Amino acid sequence: MNRIGIIGVGEIGRAMVDGLCDGVQEPPEIHLSPRGARTAAELSERYPNVRVCADNQEVADRGELVILAVRPQDRAEALGGLQVGGDKVVLSVMAGVGIDELRDLLGTTAPVVRAIPLPAVRERRCVTVTFPAHPVVDAFFDGLGGSLPVADEASFGVFSTLTGTLSAHYAYLATLTAWAARQGIPAEAADRYVRSLFQAVGRALDDETRSPAQLAGDHETVGGSNERIRTTWFDAANAESLTKALDALLADLT
Structure with missing residues:
Protein backbone atom coordinates (compact mmCIF):
# COMPACT_ATOMS: atom_id res chain seq x y z
CA MET A 1 0.00 0.00 0.00
CA ASN A 2 1.17 3.50 -0.80
CA ARG A 3 -0.47 5.36 2.10
CA ILE A 4 0.26 4.27 5.66
CA GLY A 5 -1.18 5.78 8.83
CA ILE A 6 0.42 5.21 12.23
CA ILE A 7 -1.42 6.00 15.46
CA GLY A 8 1.07 6.13 18.32
CA VAL A 9 4.64 7.13 17.51
CA GLY A 10 6.73 5.49 20.22
CA GLU A 11 9.82 3.32 19.74
CA ILE A 12 8.11 0.78 17.47
CA GLY A 13 6.33 3.44 15.43
CA ARG A 14 9.60 5.30 14.94
CA ALA A 15 11.42 2.09 13.98
CA MET A 16 8.84 1.25 11.32
CA VAL A 17 9.06 4.73 9.83
CA ASP A 18 12.87 4.52 9.71
CA GLY A 19 12.71 1.09 8.07
CA LEU A 20 10.22 2.30 5.48
CA CYS A 21 12.10 5.50 4.65
CA ASP A 22 15.82 5.45 5.44
CA GLY A 23 17.75 4.94 2.20
CA VAL A 24 14.60 3.92 0.31
CA GLN A 25 14.24 5.40 -3.19
CA GLU A 26 10.44 5.47 -3.31
CA PRO A 27 9.11 5.33 0.26
CA PRO A 28 5.36 5.27 0.91
CA GLU A 29 3.31 8.24 2.03
CA ILE A 30 3.20 8.09 5.84
CA HIS A 31 0.73 9.90 8.07
CA LEU A 32 1.49 10.11 11.80
CA SER A 33 -0.79 10.88 14.71
CA PRO A 34 0.07 13.81 16.99
CA ARG A 35 0.56 11.32 19.86
CA GLY A 36 4.27 11.37 20.61
CA ALA A 37 4.42 14.86 19.15
CA ARG A 38 8.17 15.35 19.49
CA THR A 39 9.03 12.09 17.72
CA ALA A 40 6.40 12.65 15.03
CA ALA A 41 7.73 16.16 14.33
CA GLU A 42 11.31 14.88 14.18
CA LEU A 43 10.37 12.17 11.66
CA SER A 44 8.42 14.60 9.47
CA GLU A 45 11.44 16.91 9.37
CA ARG A 46 13.79 14.05 8.45
CA TYR A 47 11.67 12.42 5.74
CA PRO A 48 9.76 14.46 3.13
CA ASN A 49 7.16 11.70 2.67
CA VAL A 50 6.11 11.84 6.34
CA ARG A 51 3.56 14.28 7.72
CA VAL A 52 1.88 14.78 11.09
CA CYS A 53 -1.92 14.80 11.08
CA ALA A 54 -4.20 16.95 13.20
CA ASP A 55 -5.71 13.97 15.03
CA ASN A 56 -6.10 10.19 14.96
CA GLN A 57 -9.19 10.32 12.77
CA GLU A 58 -7.24 12.07 10.02
CA VAL A 59 -4.62 9.31 10.22
CA ALA A 60 -7.33 6.66 9.82
CA ASP A 61 -8.91 8.57 6.92
CA ARG A 62 -5.68 9.07 4.99
CA GLY A 63 -4.01 5.70 5.52
CA GLU A 64 -4.86 2.63 3.48
CA LEU A 65 -3.00 0.55 6.07
CA VAL A 66 -3.81 1.89 9.56
CA ILE A 67 -1.28 0.85 12.21
CA LEU A 68 -2.29 0.95 15.87
CA ALA A 69 0.89 1.41 17.93
CA VAL A 70 -0.39 3.00 21.15
CA ARG A 71 0.33 1.52 24.56
CA PRO A 72 -2.27 -1.16 25.39
CA GLN A 73 -3.36 0.71 28.52
CA ASP A 74 -4.08 3.80 26.40
CA ARG A 75 -6.20 2.05 23.78
CA ALA A 76 -9.62 3.17 25.03
CA GLU A 77 -8.59 6.83 25.19
CA ALA A 78 -6.69 6.82 21.90
CA LEU A 79 -9.01 4.67 19.80
CA GLY A 80 -12.45 5.17 21.31
CA GLY A 81 -14.79 6.73 18.74
CA LEU A 82 -12.33 6.24 15.88
CA GLN A 83 -14.03 5.52 12.55
CA VAL A 84 -12.15 3.10 10.29
CA GLY A 85 -13.69 2.36 6.91
CA GLY A 86 -14.18 -1.20 5.73
CA ASP A 87 -11.88 -0.56 2.77
CA LYS A 88 -8.86 -0.17 5.09
CA VAL A 89 -6.55 -2.78 6.63
CA VAL A 90 -5.98 -2.41 10.37
CA LEU A 91 -2.66 -3.57 11.80
CA SER A 92 -2.32 -3.72 15.59
CA VAL A 93 1.07 -3.97 17.29
CA MET A 94 -0.45 -3.68 20.79
CA ALA A 95 0.57 -6.57 23.02
CA GLY A 96 -2.20 -8.55 24.71
CA VAL A 97 -5.12 -6.96 22.83
CA GLY A 98 -7.09 -9.55 20.86
CA ILE A 99 -8.73 -9.13 17.49
CA ASP A 100 -12.30 -9.44 18.82
CA GLU A 101 -11.67 -6.66 21.33
CA LEU A 102 -10.22 -4.44 18.61
CA ARG A 103 -13.23 -5.04 16.36
CA ASP A 104 -15.57 -4.09 19.22
CA LEU A 105 -13.51 -1.00 20.07
CA LEU A 106 -13.32 0.24 16.49
CA GLY A 107 -16.69 -1.02 15.29
CA THR A 108 -15.16 -1.72 11.89
CA THR A 109 -15.63 -4.36 9.22
CA ALA A 110 -12.06 -3.83 7.97
CA PRO A 111 -9.60 -6.75 8.20
CA VAL A 112 -7.75 -6.64 11.53
CA VAL A 113 -4.27 -8.18 11.80
CA ARG A 114 -1.97 -8.42 14.82
CA ALA A 115 1.84 -8.28 14.61
CA ILE A 116 4.92 -8.29 16.87
CA PRO A 117 7.46 -5.98 15.23
CA LEU A 118 10.73 -5.33 17.08
CA PRO A 119 12.93 -2.21 16.93
CA ALA A 120 15.24 -4.01 14.47
CA VAL A 121 12.66 -3.41 11.72
CA ARG A 122 14.43 -0.06 11.28
CA GLU A 123 17.35 -2.06 9.85
CA ARG A 124 15.00 -4.24 7.78
CA ARG A 125 16.52 -7.35 9.38
CA CYS A 126 13.76 -8.45 11.76
CA VAL A 127 11.25 -11.25 11.15
CA THR A 128 7.79 -10.13 12.32
CA VAL A 129 5.12 -12.57 13.49
CA THR A 130 1.61 -11.85 12.17
CA PHE A 131 -1.90 -13.22 12.65
CA PRO A 132 -3.95 -13.85 10.63
CA ALA A 133 -2.05 -14.00 7.37
CA HIS A 134 -3.00 -11.09 5.12
CA PRO A 135 -1.28 -10.27 1.81
CA VAL A 136 -1.05 -6.54 2.51
CA VAL A 137 0.43 -6.94 5.99
CA ASP A 138 2.74 -9.77 5.01
CA ALA A 139 4.09 -7.73 2.07
CA PHE A 140 4.52 -4.75 4.40
CA PHE A 141 6.72 -6.74 6.81
CA ASP A 142 8.53 -8.56 4.00
CA GLY A 143 9.92 -5.13 3.20
CA LEU A 144 11.09 -4.73 6.80
CA GLY A 145 12.98 -8.01 7.13
CA GLY A 146 10.38 -10.74 6.68
CA SER A 147 6.97 -11.88 7.89
CA LEU A 148 6.07 -15.03 9.80
CA PRO A 149 2.30 -15.65 9.70
CA VAL A 150 1.01 -18.07 12.34
CA ALA A 151 -2.02 -20.33 12.30
CA ASP A 152 -4.04 -18.99 15.24
CA GLU A 153 -4.14 -16.44 18.04
CA ALA A 154 -2.92 -19.01 20.60
CA SER A 155 0.29 -19.48 18.60
CA PHE A 156 0.59 -15.70 18.30
CA GLY A 157 0.49 -15.53 22.12
CA VAL A 158 3.43 -17.93 22.37
CA PHE A 159 5.56 -15.75 20.07
CA SER A 160 4.49 -12.64 21.97
CA THR A 161 5.68 -14.33 25.17
CA LEU A 162 9.07 -15.09 23.63
CA THR A 163 9.41 -11.40 22.78
CA GLY A 164 9.09 -10.63 26.49
CA THR A 165 12.51 -12.18 27.14
Whole structure:
Protein backbone atom coordinates (compact mmCIF):
# COMPACT_ATOMS: atom_id res chain seq x y z
CA MET A 1 0.00 0.00 0.00
CA ASN A 2 1.17 3.50 -0.80
CA ARG A 3 -0.47 5.36 2.10
CA ILE A 4 0.26 4.27 5.66
CA GLY A 5 -1.18 5.78 8.83
CA ILE A 6 0.42 5.21 12.23
CA ILE A 7 -1.42 6.00 15.46
CA GLY A 8 1.07 6.13 18.32
CA VAL A 9 4.64 7.13 17.51
CA GLY A 10 6.73 5.49 20.22
CA GLU A 11 9.82 3.32 19.74
CA ILE A 12 8.11 0.78 17.47
CA GLY A 13 6.33 3.44 15.43
CA ARG A 14 9.60 5.30 14.94
CA ALA A 15 11.42 2.09 13.98
CA MET A 16 8.84 1.25 11.32
CA VAL A 17 9.06 4.73 9.83
CA ASP A 18 12.87 4.52 9.71
CA GLY A 19 12.71 1.09 8.07
CA LEU A 20 10.22 2.30 5.48
CA CYS A 21 12.10 5.50 4.65
CA ASP A 22 15.82 5.45 5.44
CA GLY A 23 17.75 4.94 2.20
CA VAL A 24 14.60 3.92 0.31
CA GLN A 25 14.24 5.40 -3.19
CA GLU A 26 10.44 5.47 -3.31
CA PRO A 27 9.11 5.33 0.26
CA PRO A 28 5.36 5.27 0.91
CA GLU A 29 3.31 8.24 2.03
CA ILE A 30 3.20 8.09 5.84
CA HIS A 31 0.73 9.90 8.07
CA LEU A 32 1.49 10.11 11.80
CA SER A 33 -0.79 10.88 14.71
CA PRO A 34 0.07 13.81 16.99
CA ARG A 35 0.56 11.32 19.86
CA GLY A 36 4.27 11.37 20.61
CA ALA A 37 4.42 14.86 19.15
CA ARG A 38 8.17 15.35 19.49
CA THR A 39 9.03 12.09 17.72
CA ALA A 40 6.40 12.65 15.03
CA ALA A 41 7.73 16.16 14.33
CA GLU A 42 11.31 14.88 14.18
CA LEU A 43 10.37 12.17 11.66
CA SER A 44 8.42 14.60 9.47
CA GLU A 45 11.44 16.91 9.37
CA ARG A 46 13.79 14.05 8.45
CA TYR A 47 11.67 12.42 5.74
CA PRO A 48 9.76 14.46 3.13
CA ASN A 49 7.16 11.70 2.67
CA VAL A 50 6.11 11.84 6.34
CA ARG A 51 3.56 14.28 7.72
CA VAL A 52 1.88 14.78 11.09
CA CYS A 53 -1.92 14.80 11.08
CA ALA A 54 -4.20 16.95 13.20
CA ASP A 55 -5.71 13.97 15.03
CA ASN A 56 -6.10 10.19 14.96
CA GLN A 57 -9.19 10.32 12.77
CA GLU A 58 -7.24 12.07 10.02
CA VAL A 59 -4.62 9.31 10.22
CA ALA A 60 -7.33 6.66 9.82
CA ASP A 61 -8.91 8.57 6.92
CA ARG A 62 -5.68 9.07 4.99
CA GLY A 63 -4.01 5.70 5.52
CA GLU A 64 -4.86 2.63 3.48
CA LEU A 65 -3.00 0.55 6.07
CA VAL A 66 -3.81 1.89 9.56
CA ILE A 67 -1.28 0.85 12.21
CA LEU A 68 -2.29 0.95 15.87
CA ALA A 69 0.89 1.41 17.93
CA VAL A 70 -0.39 3.00 21.15
CA ARG A 71 0.33 1.52 24.56
CA PRO A 72 -2.27 -1.16 25.39
CA GLN A 73 -3.36 0.71 28.52
CA ASP A 74 -4.08 3.80 26.40
CA ARG A 75 -6.20 2.05 23.78
CA ALA A 76 -9.62 3.17 25.03
CA GLU A 77 -8.59 6.83 25.19
CA ALA A 78 -6.69 6.82 21.90
CA LEU A 79 -9.01 4.67 19.80
CA GLY A 80 -12.45 5.17 21.31
CA GLY A 81 -14.79 6.73 18.74
CA LEU A 82 -12.33 6.24 15.88
CA GLN A 83 -14.03 5.52 12.55
CA VAL A 84 -12.15 3.10 10.29
CA GLY A 85 -13.69 2.36 6.91
CA GLY A 86 -14.18 -1.20 5.73
CA ASP A 87 -11.88 -0.56 2.77
CA LYS A 88 -8.86 -0.17 5.09
CA VAL A 89 -6.55 -2.78 6.63
CA VAL A 90 -5.98 -2.41 10.37
CA LEU A 91 -2.66 -3.57 11.80
CA SER A 92 -2.32 -3.72 15.59
CA VAL A 93 1.07 -3.97 17.29
CA MET A 94 -0.45 -3.68 20.79
CA ALA A 95 0.57 -6.57 23.02
CA GLY A 96 -2.20 -8.55 24.71
CA VAL A 97 -5.12 -6.96 22.83
CA GLY A 98 -7.09 -9.55 20.86
CA ILE A 99 -8.73 -9.13 17.49
CA ASP A 100 -12.30 -9.44 18.82
CA GLU A 101 -11.67 -6.66 21.33
CA LEU A 102 -10.22 -4.44 18.61
CA ARG A 103 -13.23 -5.04 16.36
CA ASP A 104 -15.57 -4.09 19.22
CA LEU A 105 -13.51 -1.00 20.07
CA LEU A 106 -13.32 0.24 16.49
CA GLY A 107 -16.69 -1.02 15.29
CA THR A 108 -15.16 -1.72 11.89
CA THR A 109 -15.63 -4.36 9.22
CA ALA A 110 -12.06 -3.83 7.97
CA PRO A 111 -9.60 -6.75 8.20
CA VAL A 112 -7.75 -6.64 11.53
CA VAL A 113 -4.27 -8.18 11.80
CA ARG A 114 -1.97 -8.42 14.82
CA ALA A 115 1.84 -8.28 14.61
CA ILE A 116 4.92 -8.29 16.87
CA PRO A 117 7.46 -5.98 15.23
CA LEU A 118 10.73 -5.33 17.08
CA PRO A 119 12.93 -2.21 16.93
CA ALA A 120 15.24 -4.01 14.47
CA VAL A 121 12.66 -3.41 11.72
CA ARG A 122 14.43 -0.06 11.28
CA GLU A 123 17.35 -2.06 9.85
CA ARG A 124 15.00 -4.24 7.78
CA ARG A 125 16.52 -7.35 9.38
CA CYS A 126 13.76 -8.45 11.76
CA VAL A 127 11.25 -11.25 11.15
CA THR A 128 7.79 -10.13 12.32
CA VAL A 129 5.12 -12.57 13.49
CA THR A 130 1.61 -11.85 12.17
CA PHE A 131 -1.90 -13.22 12.65
CA PRO A 132 -3.95 -13.85 10.63
CA ALA A 133 -2.05 -14.00 7.37
CA HIS A 134 -3.00 -11.09 5.12
CA PRO A 135 -1.28 -10.27 1.81
CA VAL A 136 -1.05 -6.54 2.51
CA VAL A 137 0.43 -6.94 5.99
CA ASP A 138 2.74 -9.77 5.01
CA ALA A 139 4.09 -7.73 2.07
CA PHE A 140 4.52 -4.75 4.40
CA PHE A 141 6.72 -6.74 6.81
CA ASP A 142 8.53 -8.56 4.00
CA GLY A 143 9.92 -5.13 3.20
CA LEU A 144 11.09 -4.73 6.80
CA GLY A 145 12.98 -8.01 7.13
CA GLY A 146 10.38 -10.74 6.68
CA SER A 147 6.97 -11.88 7.89
CA LEU A 148 6.07 -15.03 9.80
CA PRO A 149 2.30 -15.65 9.70
CA VAL A 150 1.01 -18.07 12.34
CA ALA A 151 -2.02 -20.33 12.30
CA ASP A 152 -4.04 -18.99 15.24
CA GLU A 153 -4.14 -16.44 18.04
CA ALA A 154 -2.92 -19.01 20.60
CA SER A 155 0.29 -19.48 18.60
CA PHE A 156 0.59 -15.70 18.30
CA GLY A 157 0.49 -15.53 22.12
CA VAL A 158 3.43 -17.93 22.37
CA PHE A 159 5.56 -15.75 20.07
CA SER A 160 4.49 -12.64 21.97
CA THR A 161 5.68 -14.33 25.17
CA LEU A 162 9.07 -15.09 23.63
CA THR A 163 9.41 -11.40 22.78
CA GLY A 164 9.09 -10.63 26.49
CA THR A 165 12.51 -12.18 27.14
CA LEU A 166 14.56 -9.48 25.39
CA SER A 167 15.27 -7.16 28.32
CA ALA A 168 16.23 -10.16 30.48
CA HIS A 169 18.96 -10.93 27.95
CA TYR A 170 20.30 -7.39 28.16
CA ALA A 171 20.14 -7.55 31.97
CA TYR A 172 22.18 -10.77 31.82
CA LEU A 173 24.88 -8.96 29.84
CA ALA A 174 24.79 -6.05 32.29
CA THR A 175 25.29 -8.52 35.15
CA LEU A 176 28.38 -9.97 33.45
CA THR A 177 29.82 -6.51 32.91
CA ALA A 178 29.17 -5.50 36.52
CA TRP A 179 30.78 -8.71 37.80
CA ALA A 180 33.94 -8.06 35.76
CA ALA A 181 34.09 -4.49 37.07
CA ARG A 182 33.94 -5.81 40.65
CA GLN A 183 36.99 -7.93 39.86
CA GLY A 184 38.91 -4.75 39.08
CA ILE A 185 38.41 -4.62 35.31
CA PRO A 186 37.76 -1.04 34.07
CA ALA A 187 34.05 -0.73 33.33
CA GLU A 188 34.67 0.49 29.77
CA ALA A 189 36.89 -2.50 28.98
CA ALA A 190 34.39 -4.95 30.51
CA ASP A 191 31.55 -3.41 28.53
CA ARG A 192 33.52 -3.51 25.29
CA TYR A 193 34.48 -7.16 25.73
CA VAL A 194 30.99 -8.38 26.70
CA ARG A 195 29.48 -6.60 23.72
CA SER A 196 32.05 -8.17 21.38
CA LEU A 197 31.53 -11.60 22.92
CA PHE A 198 27.79 -11.62 22.36
CA GLN A 199 27.84 -9.88 19.01
CA ALA A 200 29.73 -12.98 17.88
CA VAL A 201 26.93 -15.10 19.35
CA GLY A 202 24.44 -13.13 17.27
CA ARG A 203 26.44 -13.77 14.12
CA ALA A 204 26.54 -17.50 14.89
CA LEU A 205 22.73 -17.50 14.94
CA ASP A 206 22.79 -16.60 11.24
CA ASP A 207 23.82 -20.22 10.62
CA GLU A 208 20.37 -21.78 10.34
CA THR A 209 21.83 -25.24 9.69
CA ARG A 210 22.50 -25.54 13.44
CA SER A 211 19.81 -25.41 16.12
CA PRO A 212 20.35 -23.31 19.28
CA ALA A 213 20.94 -26.58 21.17
CA GLN A 214 23.62 -27.58 18.64
CA LEU A 215 25.24 -24.14 18.92
CA ALA A 216 25.37 -24.54 22.70
CA GLY A 217 27.12 -27.88 22.32
CA ASP A 218 29.52 -26.52 19.73
CA HIS A 219 30.60 -23.76 22.12
CA GLU A 220 31.58 -26.01 25.00
CA THR A 221 33.88 -28.93 25.73
CA VAL A 222 33.39 -31.68 28.30
CA GLY A 223 34.64 -30.37 31.62
CA GLY A 224 35.30 -26.92 30.13
CA SER A 225 34.38 -23.47 31.36
CA ASN A 226 31.22 -23.07 29.26
CA GLU A 227 29.85 -26.44 30.35
CA ARG A 228 30.58 -25.55 33.97
CA ILE A 229 28.57 -22.32 33.91
CA ARG A 230 25.72 -23.94 31.98
CA THR A 231 25.38 -26.86 34.34
CA THR A 232 26.00 -25.03 37.64
CA TRP A 233 24.07 -21.81 36.98
CA PHE A 234 21.56 -22.64 34.24
CA ASP A 235 20.60 -25.90 35.91
CA ALA A 236 17.26 -27.74 35.96
CA ALA A 237 15.85 -25.51 38.70
CA ASN A 238 16.84 -22.36 36.82
CA ALA A 239 15.29 -23.68 33.59
CA GLU A 240 12.10 -24.58 35.45
CA SER A 241 11.92 -21.10 36.95
CA LEU A 242 12.20 -19.58 33.48
CA THR A 243 9.52 -21.95 32.17
CA LYS A 244 7.12 -20.93 34.94
CA ALA A 245 7.73 -17.24 34.24
CA LEU A 246 6.98 -17.82 30.54
CA ASP A 247 3.81 -19.78 31.39
CA ALA A 248 2.58 -16.93 33.62
CA LEU A 249 3.28 -14.29 30.97
CA LEU A 250 1.52 -16.35 28.29
CA ALA A 251 -1.53 -16.65 30.55
CA ASP A 252 -1.63 -12.88 31.02
CA LEU A 253 -1.21 -12.16 27.31
CA THR A 254 -3.97 -14.55 26.23
